[in-house]
Amino acid sequence: EVQLVESGGGLVQPGGSLRLSCAASGFTFSTYDMHWVRQATGKGLEWVSTIGTSGDTYYPGSVKGRFTISRENAKNSLYLHMNSLRAGDTAVYYCARVSYYDSSGYYYWYFDLWGRGTLVTVSS
Amino acid sequence: DIQMTQSPSSLSASVGDRVTITCRASQSISRYLNWYQQRPGKAPKLLIYAASSLQSGVPSRFSGSGSGTDFTLTISSLQPEDFATYYCQQSYSTPPWTFGPGTKVEIK
Numbered sequence: 001e002v003q004l005v006e007s008g009g010g011l012v013q014p015g016g017s018l019r020l021s022c023a024a025s026g027f028t029f030s031t032y033d034m035h036w037v038r039q040a041t042g043k044g045l046e047w048v049s050t051i052g053t054s055g056d057t058y059y060p061g062s063v064k065g066r067f068t069i070s071r072e073n074a075k076n077s078l079y080l081h082m083n084s085l086r087a088g089d090t091a092v093y094y095c096a097r098v099s100y101y102d103s104s105g106y107y108y109w110y111f112d113l114w115g116r117g118t119l120v121t122v123s124s
Numbered sequence: 125d126i127q128m129t130q131s132p133s134s135l136s137a138s139v140g141d142r143v144t145i146t147c148r149a150s151q152s153i154s155r156y157l158n159w160y161q162q163r164p165g166k167a168p169k170l171l172i173y174a175a176s177s178l179q180s181g182v183p184s185r186f187s188g189s190g191s192g193t194d195f196t197l198t199i200s201s202l203q204p205e206d207f208a209t210y211y212c213q214q215s216y217s218t219p220p221w222t223f224g225p226g227t228k229v230e231i232k
Contacts, residue, residue, distance in 0.1 A: 035221070037168075045160075045168065045211055047221040058219040094167055101174050108174035109215040110158045114167040 002026035002113060004078075004095050009118030016085050016122070022078035022095030022115055030073035033098040035111065036080050038091035038120075048093070049080065063089075085122045092117040126150050126214050128224035136232040143199040145227045147212035152192045156216035159188055159197045162226075163208045171210075172197065199229075207231055 008020040020036070036048040049069040050058040057069050068081040078095050097113040127150040137143050147157065155175035160168040170179045172188035175195060185200040199206055212224040 037221075044226045045162075045213075045223040047219070047223070050219060050221070060220050101177060103174065108156060108177075109218070110170055110173035111160070111168070111213070111221075112170050112173075112179065114169070116167055 004097065004113060004115035006093065006095055006115040006118040009093065009120045011121045011123065012085055013124050014086060014122055017081070017083045018085065018120060020080040020082070020093055020095075020118060020120070022080075024076045024078065024097075027097075027113075029071075029076040029078075034069075034071060034078045035096045035098060036069060036078075037094045037096055037111070037114075038089075039094070039117075040088075040091040043091075046091075050098075051078070082120070085120075087122050090120060090122045092119050125220055126153060126217050126222055128212055128214055128222050130210075130212060130224040130227050132227060133225065134228040134230060136230045137202050138232045139202055139204060141202045141232075143202050143206075143229060145197045145210055145229075147190075147195045147197070147224050149193045149195075149214055149216075153214045153216035155191045156214055157188070157190065157195045158213045158215060159186075160211045160213065160223075161206075161208045162211065163205075168211065202229070 005023045033052045035050045051069045066084045070079045094117045095115045096111040099112040101108040129148045131146045157175045159172040162168045176188045187198045209226045209228045
């Protein structure tokens with residue numbers, strides 16, 4: 001079955017660290033760019049990080065320097081290392097796969113596979 | 125960064141109604157626009173990509189249109205399972221990958 005399964009969430013104190021994992025199955029993980037997206041309770045979706053097939057990484061300003069995305073293709077796994085956590089980082093964290101539609105050389109990218117998410121709570 | 129807005133932020137509708145949700149980008153994004161559905165407590169699900177292409181397995185009552193800065197998601201006949209929050213997302217200029225704030229479709 002094609003799926004993504006996140007783990008590693010939990011309660012952490014402000015300033016603490018946590019590592020999230022995302023296990024991929026049913027597809028060739030190494031050939032896809034992967035993302036983390038988060039959602040605070042009752043709020044919208046916020047992109048958190050991207051890792052390309054070549055290991056290139058991208059972050060928004062809100063997490064840059066604190067979060068690190070990585071992947072281990074041999075284990076079909078995606079990770080998110082989170083340091084210096086703040087209350088504002090409290091959210092459900094989803095991993096997501098990116099696919100694309102090729103229309104005459106124009107590539108339309110979209111998130112076509114999502115995990116169920118893992119809850120991270122930052123609180124004292 | 126490209127900003128995305130949606131309207132309305134919420135709406136109430138009955139089963140069988142035709143529902144239209146609008147998404148606007150802060151600059152032209154051609155047709156680089158995706159739509160997602162999120163049911164309560166569930167992960168987002170891709171409905172439409174490239175503004176109007178229906179994702180495999182998604183019912184044909186869902187359709188998307190638009191280009192440039194203005195886009196719409198239409199549900200031709202609302203079903204009970206369609207009560208959810210809908211998000212648009214631009215993929216024209218990334219990173220960042222930006223989502224709209226969402227439109228919640230509730231039961232009237």
